[in-house]
Amino acid sequence: MEKLVKSLGLPSADEMYLVNELKDWQTKGAILCMNATIDPDLVKTVQQNVSALKNDIDKMAFEEEVKRENIKKALHDSQLVLEELRERVAIVEHEQEVIKQDHSSLCDKVNTTQDQISELKSEQEDVQQRVAYLGEHLGKQVAIAEREQEIIKKEQEVIKQEQQVMKQDQSFLCDKLNTTQDQISELKSEQEDVQRRVTYLEDQQKSNQPQINYEIANCESDIAFLAARHDADTRQWLLKDFDKWFSDPGDSRAYVLLGDPGVGKSVMAGVLAQRWRKAGHLGAAYFCRHNDSTRNDPRYLLGTIASQLCECSNKYNSVMGGEGGIRKLLGNSNLGVQELFTKLLQEPLYMCHSTQRKLVVVDALDETQYASREDFLDIIMNRFPLLPNWLVFFITSRPENTVQVSLKKYNPCVRICAGNVEHDNFYQQHEQNIKLFLRTPWMRHSMRPGKISLIL
Numbered sequence: 001m002e003k004l005v006k007s008l009g010l011p012s013a014d015e016m017y018l019v020n021e022l023k024d025w026q027t028k029g030a031i032l033c034m035n036a037t038i039d040p041d042l043v044k045t046v047q048q049n050v051s052a053l054k055n056d057i058d059k060m061a062f063e064e065e066v067k068r069e070n071i072k073k074a075l076h077d078s079q080l081v082l083e084e085l086r087e088r089v090a091i092v093e094h095e096q097e098v099i100k101q102d103h104s105s106l107c108d109k110v111n112t113t114q115d116q117i118s119e120l121k122s123e124q125e126d127v128q129q130r131v132a133y134l135g136e137h138l139g140k141q142v143a144i145a146e147r148e149q150e151i152i153k154k155e156q157e158v159i160k161q162e163q164q165v166m167k168q169d170q171s172f173l174c175d176k177l178n179t180t181q182d183q184i185s186e187l188k189s190e191q192e193d194v195q196r197r198v199t200y201l202e203d204q205q206k207s208n209q210p211q212i213n214y215e216i217a218n219c220e221s222d223i224a225f226l227a228a229r230h231d232a233d234t235r236q237w238l239l240k241d242f243d244k245w246f247s248d249p250g251d252s253r254a255y256v257l258l259g260d261p262g263v264g265k266s267v268m269a270g271v272l273a274q275r276w277r278k279a280g281h282l283g284a285a286y287f288c289r290h291n292d293s294t295r296n297d298p299r300y301l302l303g304t305i306a307s308q309l310c311e312c313s314n315k316y317n318s319v320m321g322g323e324g325g326i327r328k329l330l331g332n333s334n335l336g337v338q339e340l341f342t343k344l345l346q347e348p349l350y351m352c353h354s355t356q357r358k359l360v361v362v363d364a365l366d367e368t369q370y371a372s373r374e375d376f377l378d379i380i381m382n383r384f385p386l387l388p389n390w391l392v393f394f395i396t397s398r399p400e401n402t403v404q405v406s407l408k409k410y411n412p413c414v415r416i417c418a419g420n421v422e423h424d425n426f427y428q429q430h431e432q433n434i435k436l437f438l439r440t441p442w443m444r445h446s447m448r449p450g451k452i453s454l455i456l
Contacts, residue, residue: 226270
């Protein structure tokens, strides 16, 4: 049996607890067999306990296997997403490299064109200087040498021919300059197109980055709906018991109500939230639902509690910067659940001293999905006990072993509305409330008397 327990891969505390229980049963069984006459009723009781222990181990093994399968699936899905992101990033990087090459080529062409323009300007200046020189030279020859008119005429004809050639050259240069300017305009247009493409790709790359937008759940409708379903003649024993605990919880940090589905746990959570708000003692309330992502996400749990604490504590609201500061932290994808707990609750609450006890209601912890159950249990088991002592908790759930083990750090006050020997008194009162409710005029009007008598 010890090897079977170790093969389950349980947390060390749970594993040690089960192994010690097995050894204790082994020791007591050996003593029973060696030193005393075996009582058949005792043997039957032992067999029942061993059978129950085996069923618990089988159930825990099944739950651990389900968790492993879920983790494997999640890892596989994450790997597929990462591969897809790598491919998309590679494509974007390749496009950016092509754009950089095109941009470099255009820059080289622009530089070459500017060099050609500089050369053309230099040639134009040389032509202008040559024309000026020829003009001065011809004027001197006309004034000085009349005898050389024939030669001058010939030279004038040569000069006229050269001038025509120069005009043609100048016209060609002007055409070339216009062509070059057109090319420059085209290059500028191409450069603008490339720049627009780069800007588009950068915007597209930014738009492809994942955006996280976590809202804050509003639980007002839950409180009103559930509180309205409470029959004032029932659960008075529970309200009195809770009042007594809240007035003096001692070392206990949590009042835990466990029960099977449909016994009214959520209704009592709504009633307590409504009553303690009117009394000025409600800090926050969060109602879990398995089919609503806003009610089974640990980030929503932290954001909702932080938002409601801002409403009942001006100091905390000032430290957090109001709901805007809370949403800013929730929208930071670099902060995990543990970091959010530290920044939203642990650090700011220790800056807010309070002499008045505040209640935090967390209903239907069993409604959380398996994907987020570990984060929820980690917050409740390891994180909430780090908060100031003036914050206490009312938690409801089904009577699952994992939930009860997780709540041990609170030194909780546990009440179980189900068949349980240790809480038999509370279960009897629970049965009496059911009978009282079935006898109400509303139920007698809704059901046939024969059915009510059969149930009772």
